[in-house]
Amino acid sequence: MTRNARLPVIVTDLDGTLLDFETYSPAAARPALERARAAGWPIIFCSSKTRAEQEVYRTALGLDEPFIVENGAALFVPAEARTRWFRGRTLPAVFAFGVPAHTVRKALQAIRAETGLPFRGFSEMPVAEVAARTGLDEAAAARARQRDYSETIDAHLTPAQWQTLDEALAARGLVRFPGGRFHTITGAGSDKGRAVRHLVHLLREAGHDVLTIGLGDSPNDAPLLRAVDRPFLVQRPDGSWADLDVPGLTRVEAAGPAGWARVLHALLDEPGAPTSKAR
Secondary structure: OOOOOOEEEEEEOOEOOOEOOOOOOOHHHHHHHHHHHHOOOOEEEEOOOOHHHHHHHHHHHOOOOOEEEHHHOEEEOOHHHHHHHOOOOOOOOEEEOOOOHHHHHHHHHHHHHHHOOOEEEHHHOOHHHHHHHHOOOHHHHHHHOOOOOEEEEEEOOOHHHHHHHHHHHHHOOEEEEEOOOOEEEEEOOOOHHHHHHHHHHHHHHOOOOEEEEEEEOOHHHHHHHHOOOEEEEEEOOOOOOOOOOOOOOEEEEEEHHHHHHHHHHHHHHOOOOOOOOOO
């Protein structure tokens, strides 16, 4: 890593990337994550997961950085992050880029009534059903339903039906982001890339010369990967990669957290990789 004066900022998707696609465990990535933390590299979550979901993983992994929720609908800047990464500057606790969840849900109900398309939102399912569909335990499934700026839907539609849905969403100022299993509906103009660019702007205003590194696995990670200096795409569980058009993209020959770890270990082992703590 020849640009050794720049602070590497790791911006990562969760499901299927840092977290195993089936078990939701970060265990395979944890040694690499601990190396990055010891080197002073911030780890920024940027996921479709809700704030409640991400807080559990942030606590378990000992992270205090800002984090991006619901496919870029909001950027949270905890108090400890303001102290460590922004030198105590006065910043809002949250930057919201999306629309309120109740607005999204109301629009989806109207679209379903108009089109007859067969889809259901997590908010319409009992917790036990969300748990069964996702493989989460019921406590985690309840956190997955706590959406502030979006709605997750479960649908199996034909290409023509997806087009109908996307057109109806666009007419209401909404957009769909397909994930590994489910689809996130949120306000148009909010995506992972916008939130990442805003965070980078804040870090640079605070005096950090950053080198952004992005990791993802699915189509909804394309905006994230386009917004970073070095984008990496880990494999899906079947060994394939999502079909993404991202300049400079590196495809990693390992899936999920194993691929995540491979990237981080390689970056940390590059000559001149910075290891100084953030000041």
